[in-house]
Amino acid sequence: MNKLISIHTQPVPISKAQHLINVLPARVAAGFPSPAEDHAVQRVDLMAQLIKHPQATFLLRVRGESMKEAGIFDNDVVLVDRAITPRSGHVVIAMLDGEFVCKTLWQRAGRIKLKAANVTYPDIIPTDSQTVEIWGVVVASIKQFAV
Numbered sequence: 001m002n003k004l005i006s007i008h009t010q011p012v013p014i015s016k017a018q019h020l021i022n023v024l025p026a027r028v029a030a031g032f033p034s035p036a037e038d039h040a041v042q043r044v045d046l047m048a049q050l051i052k053h054p055q056a057t058f059l060l061r062v063r064g065e066s067m068k069e070a071g072i073f074d075n076d077v078v079l080v081d082r083a084i085t086p087r088s089g090h091v092v093i094a095m096l097d098g099e100f101v102c103k104t105l106w107q108r109a110g111r112i113k114l115k116a117a118n119v120t121y122p123d124i125i126p127t128d129s130q131t132v133e134i135w136g137v138v139v140a141s142i143k144q145f146a147v
Contacts, residue, residue: 053083
């Protein structure tokens, strides 16, 4: 099971403070380098770009590799919005028998399945005796690199 943890063992709420960063109005080539150009720098509030519902948005740290094909890896931090209505196909945080899991939600004819994004992990098909709550929808994954 792909558990989620945070430093405080609880989801961390997003503060209302502004988080401005400099952004260049250009895309970066990941294949072949593009010619050098002069780029004007503008200030962008990163949180405003990522967070639509600040009071309902939380950060959680992922542990495990069950969502790697969705681009979510061990130790990534996910931004979770609890105000978004979860739909089939969304990557969600679910509370399964009191444990957080990160999976893709699959819904059909009133049944749900929590699908892994890694073929080596089984999907979770909750039984009638299990308690499942879709806690929130993952809207972003933050990956930090060693520097």
